[in-house]
Amino acid sequence: MNFILYSDVNDRSISLSLGRPEYSYYFVLKAYRPVLESLGRVHVVESTTEIDPLYRQLQLNGEESLFLSFTPPHKTPTHLQCPTICVVAWEFDSVPNESWDNDPQQDWSRTLTRHGRVITLSSHTAQAVRNALGEDFPVLVLPTPLWETFAEVRNQFANVPINPGTTLQTKGCIIDSRVLGLSADGLIAPIVTEPELEPAQPSAPAEPEIVNEAPPLTWCRRLFIVKHYLRQTYREAFRDLLPERLRTLIASLRPERPVVAEPVADAVVEVVVEAPPPQDLHPQACFPQTTELVETRVDGVIYVSVFNPDDGRKNWHQLITAFCWAMRDVEDATLVLKMTQSDLSTYYVEMLTLLSQLSPFACRVVVMHGYLDDQQFARLYGAASFYVNASRCEGLCLPLMEFMACAKPVIAPAHTAMQDYIDDRVAFIVESSQEPAVWPQDTRILFRTLRHRPDWGSLKTAYQNSYRMAKEQPARYQAMSVAASERMRDYCSFTAVQKRLTGFFESAQASEPTPASIAAVAGTASC
Incomplete structure (x- = not known):
């Protein structure tokens, strides 16, 4: 058996992919690879366009192949000749069973039905798939082997x-x-401490209490505080409600650090001396x-x-x-x-x-x-x-x-x-x-x-x-x-994952998992 593996993130792009949704799929692929190598030959491709040519070449040599997609179902092809299984990491209680933006592939139930089976990283994800596709849909729960x-x-x-x-x-x-010297005074206007008054002489009339009010907030301080709480509210309350593309767009709008150009050799530089700007009580952070x-x-x-x-x-x-x-x-x-x-x-x-x-x-x-x-x-x-x-x-x-x-x-x-x-x-x-x-x-x-x-x-x-x-x-x-x-x-452990994977592939080979034959394979996977 030949296993063809693909992930959007690879060895060359991992350092630039920190924080991307597909980031963790790279590590899942790396963890699965030794187990798959114990069951057959592994081929890691860098593009989905390489899959079918490789599949046909191996087929001419009389070898069977299976494509394992370490990407979400809406990014996994459904038109390939090579048999395909999605490896799905999913944290919500239901999988997308609707389409939007005139993109039918956003409907995961449609994509997974075309593939005929799926590998999930948890029983929680497996149940979400079964809720959408029925209790008989072939699902293998396969955590990443990492104990050894x-x-x-x-x-x-x-x-x-x-x-x-x-x-x-x-x-x-x-x-x-x-070592930061943390203080809430860096966020709000400092409060002037009232000096202690000497006790009044018995013969002297009582003096009115002197109250020193805190100085008013400057516009700079107000802007700093408002910007902080708006950002925190966006992160905690609204960001997860926005689609991935819109979150990426908002992130791209963050101002970049200014780049200071190097002076050109032998160039005449006119130096203009300006008065220093007023000191900001809350200057921009120096990273x-x-x-x-x-x-x-x-x-x-x-x-x-x-x-x-x-x-x-x-x-x-x-x-x-x-x-x-x-x-x-x-x-x-x-x-x-x-x-x-x-x-x-x-x-x-x-x-x-x-x-x-x-x-x-x-x-x-x-x-x-x-x-x-x-x-x-x-x-x-x-x-x-x-x-x-x-x-x-x-x-x-x-x-x-x-x-x-x-x-x-x-x-x-x-x-x-x-x-x-x-x-x-x-x-x-x-x-x-x-x-x-x-x-x-x-x-x-x-x-x-x-x-x-x-x-x-x-x-x-x-x-x-x-x-x-x-x-x-x-x-x-x-x-x-x-x-x-x-x-x-x-x-x-390696042995536990290998045993589950072997049983799943044997059951799949016994009955080709097309939508018409799903029921024949159901229930045989070790979950």
Whole structure:
């Protein structure tokens, strides 16, 4: 059997694709590849136009082929001669079963029916497909095999609840709340403290109380505050309701940093001396350099989260505010945030504003922006006491699974894809409830599906309970740590995934999965 694989993101474009919706599909393809290579030959193509010529060439040699598309169904061709299966990561409770913009391929039920079967990364996605196409539609639930990948990390780093000290490095920059000099005075007008008055003499008449009013807000300060809250409201309330194309357009409107032209040699330059402009009480943010290798040392009870701050589903404002509120009097608690976003300007001011609003707090927040190689990521895995997820919905959540494979207990909700592997044996569960949502690519912005709303109080309590366990119950921490590793071994080890995949392909070969013969294949896949 030959497996032809395609993803919009490849090895050459991955560094430029941070934050794109297709970004995670690249890592799923890489994780699946070793398992597929154990079952046949693997061919990775860079364009869908290469698929059918390769299929016909292999067919002439008497070899069978199957195309696995690591792209969403609306971007997967339906006209190919080569048999096609979509690998789908989906986090909502229903798949698109309508079309819009005169594009019938936006209707996933139509595309998947033409393919005749589908591979999903979670049972949550599988049920959403069955809800649209019927309980008999052939669906394979296949998480990415990654447990063996982290064997070296498990052996290299001792798994302890309180970290004695680890140095973290990245090629980029590190935002550390301990060295920022955070103050809410940077956001609002300072209040002049009233001087203490000397006690009045008994014989003297009582003087009227003197009240010094705060100076009025300048237009500059007003504009700064309004711009911050408008941006925050857009990110938290409206961005996920906009279609992907419109979000991309809005992002493209961000002003770029000015480019200063180099002076031309031997050119006569007229120098005009102007009066310096008035100093802005709230000047534009000066972004730190992101090209140098930087490092910081962390210790104590360390919480880690990896996410794209430009993804509204990640709910990162609550993740930070709940931590700072739960640990505001705790000096040895640290939250390390690894950002999977290449553009620092998309969140830098917003992050500093949020931390300033929360100050003062004794705990520590460390934001790592930049590239981490394998060894630097291994240090991050080893440094963590807990991994934290506060998402509104997940199609799989590879970082969460990776830290669990490194034997790290977690704080996370048990909804969408996470319900396959999260329970109270491995996690402090964050409660949540459902709320209306739109399909991300739906340009009509219509409520057609549901996502989840994590409870902030439950998240804060999870931080407090996990910290208490780390400090006072090391045996319970170790039991949860072992349970997390064992859960990933059973859920996403190479052998477990290979067995599921083999059974699915054997059943498909026994009965060609066309729309007319779907019922003959139904129920044979290991889900």
